[in-house]
Structures are given as structure tokens and as C-alpha cells.
Amino acid sequence: MKKDYVIARYEAKGQRFEVLVKPDLAFKLKSGEQVDINEMLVGDIVYKDVRKGLKASPEALAKVFGTTDIERVAREIVLKGELQLTAEQRRALLEAKKRQIIAFIARNAIDPRTGTPIPPTRIELAMEQARVGVDPYKDVESQALEVIRAISRILPIRIARALVQVKVPPTHAGRAYSQLMRLGEVKRADWKSDGSLVMELEIPAGLQQEVIDKINRATQGAAEVNVKVVK
Helix, strand or coil: CCCCCEEEEEEECCEEEEEEECHHHHHHHHCCCCCCHHHHECCCCCEEECCCCEECCHHHHHHHHCCCCHHHHHHHHHHHCEECCCHHHHHHHHHHHHHHHHHHHHHHEEECCCCEECCHHHHHHHHHHHCCCCCCCCCHHHHHHHHHHHHCCCCCCEECEEEEEEEECHHHHHHHHHHHHCCCEEEEEEECCCCCEEEEEEEEHHHHHHHHHHHHHHHCCCCEEEEEECC
16 A cells, blocks of 8 residues: 655754655655645654654754744755655656756866867766766755766866857847847946947856857857857
8 A cells, every 4th residue: 555655854953854745746846846835744743753753843943944934844854855755756866866967067067178068978978987876865066066076087077167259240239139148147248339249158168059059049140259168
């Protein structure tokens, strides 16, 4: 018979917090989906030990979570903590987290020999060769940095940003301006006396080609684009 609830557990600042949750809804939340937290919860109690029936104190909740609101606390416990999953759910969560890590690396890293982005398939292959494991409960960015260190023995790779310098002629500048503003962090935007636009954007280095393609679409290929990897 399928269990109606499981324990979600989170440990921080030397304390343990547990809540009872419906496994399917908790899995959806942990996988990045939006769920009704109140519907996910079984009961409205945050425990320090479910099996012993020991409740967490309001002071402990406020110290660790900054709130005593049950729904907000339960959300954090599920997202940051451990969840009793079926083998199938765990495999799905591991695969989803792996894809997120690979996507993060592909966006933010380059091959330092060429200054060009590294395809996700090459990153995945290097992870397999280096036998890098993925933690379904650990955040993407910190794991991505660990993965980069591990695969750097196999694949030349480093985190980098890129500066994209764009010059748009007067015929396209007005229409393209708002689209260009959304492509990265705007470092400079100057309107010239002839109506042309000069803009400098900072972007993750792995997105160079994607951003260049968007610039060309926004300006019908009329823009001058120069890219410089900065770090």
C-alpha cells in the first residue's frame, strides 16, 4: 500500500526540522513546479523529531528561517532539505538537477584556448569521464563550480563573462533599442548625433552566439558586433 505521507528533513545551525508532506506534491515542488504548500502539508506542525513527536520551537524557526509561518518554513524545508523519495522519483530528480547544472555551465563557461562556449553534450561527456556525481538536494551553482573543477582535468574550461559591443545604424536603432536592453547587463548606451546607437552589454560568456543571433534579428543584420571575453 502506498504511503500517504513522507518526512521532509532539513538541518541547519545545529538543529533539525521535519514536516510531514504528501510525496507527489513535495516532489513536484522540489522539481521546480508550483504547488499549493498547504495542500502539500500533512498537518500544520514543524517538528524537530517527527517519530518522537517533538515540535520545533517558534524561537528555533525564527532563528533559522526568519519566520514562524508554517507554509514558508515547510517550503524551505522541502526545497533545501532531504525528502524520502521513491527510486523512480530520485532518478528523475537527479536527472533534472544534472540538466540544470549542465545548462548553467554551458551558459557561463568557455574553452580558454579558443574563448568559445562549450556544447552541453561535451560537458556531459566530461562529467561521465570524470565520474562526477550530482546531489539532488544541493543548489545548482555550487555544484556547477565543483563540476567545473572536476572536469577541468579532462576538458579545458573556465567561468567567464563577455562584453558585447554593438553599434546600430540610425535606421534600426530606435526599434532595436528595447530588445537590446533585455539581452544582458547594460554597461553603456550612447545615442550619437546621427541617430545611431552604441551599446555595451555584459553577458555570460557561453551565451555569445545566442546573443549575437538575437542582435542580428533585432537589427536585421545591420549592427556591428564585437565580443570580448573579460574574465
